[in-house]
Amino acid sequence: MADGFSQTAILAAIASALAMSAIVAVRYLLSSGGFALATRAVRPGLYERLGPQIGSEIRWSLLSALIYGVPAGVVAWGWQEHGWTRIYTDAAAFPLWWMPVSLLVYLFAHDTWFYWTHRWMHAPRPFRIAHAVHHASRPPTAWAAMAFHPIEAVTGAVVIPALLFIVPIHVVMLGLVLTIMTVMGVTNHMGWEIFPRALVHSRLGGGLITASHHQLHHEKYRCNYGLYFRFWDRLCGTDAGVAQPGWDGR
């Protein structure tokens, strides 16, 4: 081939994308399934009568997993085969303080991207075409973590792979970013607050988004757009605070 990528390389990249889609799907089923089981133990009956909704949450989420796997798998292949990205494995390659800072940079950059694309998707046309799928979860459940229309899934799938080309990150910190992303995506939708009330209402908790905050987004729509931090909501006047203590029957 004229420009460097052989047919075998392209097949390997496609295989990596499919493998990553399968990994993301399994990660979704285990994390959402795990917290759904926890919900059954802690809040028996909370998802009662939500069976049909949960079915569609799972179908949209598995489609999203397929989409998320494509950029992630291609970038993982490029990292392994061609040294793409700024992922590093030698802890001494950057000062040690960069590890926690890089974690915060990734979370903040992802949060910023999410806030603005999310606000855009609440405009009437994008909402009708795409974002209505996510808001069909009323109330959301642990299975809604990846329940997105393909258009929304694409906007979500590209952000971390793109950052990997710009911001250096140790592979362990990357694992931590993905773990936080997965756990918060599930717990913010599961219909009850998993974090202690003292934390949610503390100064530190006041800057973070948990279920008590995102639940209000699903109730009121035009507020609380953020992903991890309340920074942009506060700055832009879209923060409606957290649901009243006891909203989740606790």
Ligand SMILES: [Zn+2]
């Ligand atoms: Zn949501």
Ligand SMILES: [Zn+2]
């Ligand atoms: Zn929304």
